[in-house]
Amino acid sequence: MASAVAIIFFHSGMAVSVAAAAVVEQTFVVSQVNMTHLCKEALVTVVNGQHPGPAIEVTEGDSVAVLLVNKSPYNITIHWHGVKQWLNCWADGVPMVTQRPILPNHNFTYRFNIVGHEGTLWWHAHVPFLRATLHGALIIRPRHGASSYPFPKPHREVPIIVGDWWELDLPQVDWNMKHGSYDFFASGSTINGKLGDLFNCSGVPEDNYVLDVEPGKTYLLRVINAGLFPEFYLKIAGHKFTVVAADALYVSPYTTDVIAIAPGETVDALVVANAPPGRYYMVALPNQAPLPDTQTPEYTTRGMVRYSRNHSSGANGGAAALMSTHGAKEEEKDEGSSGDVAVAPEMPDHHDTITSFYFHSNLTSLHHPLVPQRVDEHLFIVLGLGSVCKHGRQSCKRGIKMRPSSLQT
Numbered sequence: 445m446a447s448a449v450a451i452i453f454f455h456s457g458m459a460v461s462v463a464a465a466a467v468v469e470q471t472f473v474v475s476q477v478n479m480t481h482l483c484k485e486a487l488v489t490v491v492n493g494q495h496p497g498p499a500i501e502v503t504e505g506d507s508v509a510v511l512l513v514n515k516s517p518y519n520i521t522i523h524w525h526g527v528k529q530w531l532n533c534w535a536d537g538v539p540m541v542t543q544r545p546i547l548p549n550h551n552f553t554y555r556f557n558i559v560g561h562e563g564t565l566w567w568h569a570h571v572p573f574l575r576a577t578l579h580g581a582l583i584i585r586p587r588h589g590a591s592s593y594p595f596p597k598p599h600r601e602v603p604i605i606v607g608d609w610w611e612l613d614l615p616q617v618d619w620n621m622k623h624g625s626y627d628f629f630a631s632g633s634t635i636n637g638k639l640g641d642l643f644n645c646s647g648v649p650e651d652n653y654v655l656d657v658e659p660g661k662t663y664l665l666r667v668i669n670a671g672l673f674p675e676f677y678l679k680i681a682g683h684k685f686t687v688v689a690a691d692a693l694y695v696s697p698y699t700t701d702v703i704a705i706a707p708g709e710t711v712d713a714l715v716v717a718n719a720p721p722g723r724y725y726m727v728a729l730p731n732q733a734p735l736p737d738t739q740t741p742e743y744t745t746r747g748m749v750r751y752s753r754n755h756s757s758g759a760n761g762g763a764a765a766l767m768s769t770h771g772a773k774e775e776e777k778d779e780g781s782s783g784d785v786a787v788a789p790e791m792p793d794h795h796d797t798i799t800s801f802y803f804h805s806n807l808t809s810l811h812h813p814l815v816p817q818r819v820d821e822h823l824f825i826v827l828g829l830g831s832v833c834k835h836g837r838q839s840c841k842r843g844i845k846m847r848p849s850s851l852q853t
């Protein structure tokens with residue numbers, strides 16, 4: 445459906461290398477469309493007919509104006525996740541708190557400024573659970589252009605949105621959970637809306653998200669977890685990430701072979717296409733807390749990083765050589781038309797939470813803001829969260845679990 449983007453410059457006389465502050469205008473039409481996955485047609489609420497929804501691309505310092513046209517049967521608001529709404533909470537999109545919901549067949553224009561962020565944020569519906577399908581990237585580039593990134597300018601920037609595929613009526617699921625009925629689960633996981641070939645419909649694999657790369661080039665992945673519940677581990681066989689930003693703040697470059705990303709988080713990471721030309725799986729695995737905490741059905745999804753054929757080195761593409769050096773393993777079932785074998789990464793166990801702990805512990809700000817140097821009183825604060833299942837069960841189901849927590853100072 446129609447989506448209009450207009451950029452109106454306030455200062456046309458500024459130096460060429462400095463982007464003038466602009467108003468980025470976009471139209472979001474919220475409607476329901478039929479989508480078919482796993483042999484089932486589902487009515488999905490989306491923006492502009494897309495899942496994920498359209499990306500908003502701005503320069504730091506710009507203003508954003510989004511006209512939301514609600515053609516869905518639901519009350520809608522949109523939250524601009526992470527945007528500092530200085531003196532502008534009315535655009536924050538919290539229904540019945542900062543605004544009245546936008547009723548079906550009504551419109552509303554969100555206006556806000558992007559100040560003090562560079563990197564990736566995202567937008568999502570703030571009508572509970574509809575955010576699973578109503579979401580998209582909010583990409584914020586530096587005011588002084590891509591050459592002012594605090595890292596080598598990437599060849600290409602690519603949003604990678606991991607999320608869930610739901611066949612259920614999400615507002616109904618939300619209502620059920622609020623009223624004590626918890627046995628509702630997603631049917632799959634997605635990368636940029638694709639379930640990938642670990643899912644199939646009557647034996648026909650679902651489409652993979654495919655990222656085509658050229659050897660030697662650097663790609664900036666703007667990773668967003670738009671899932672409702674799980675934290676994901678993301679890996680690309682044979683490749684490493686250099687994390688450069690999180691939640692639209694630059695971090696000291698951190699090199700890792702796995703990204704841990706919780707719901708709502710964003711991680712910007714550079715990937716250099718420096719493996720032997722071939723095909724490499726990009727895998728997103730939802731993790732969950734060890735027993736006896738709640739266990740829910742979770743699904744691994746995967747896409748593909750594919751080196752351009754022009755640069756292919758032949759039948760095996762050298763991919764198998766990675767097995768010993770990068771901890772990757774051959775995926776024997778998937779042979780490309782040229783006979784090359786796609787390589788799959790070895791993933792953490794889905795109960796492995798320490799990998800997430802180390803990943804997040806290694807993210808430190810690139811810029812160190814001034815903090816008070818004098819401390820009047822030292823406080824030691826302990827936060828605790830535990831799980832005790834009712835009725836002496838060995839594992840907890842949603843809704844029959846006690847979660848004692850503690851805060852001590």
Ligand SMILES: [Cu+2]
Nearest residue numbers: 523525568708
């Ligand atoms: Cu949010």
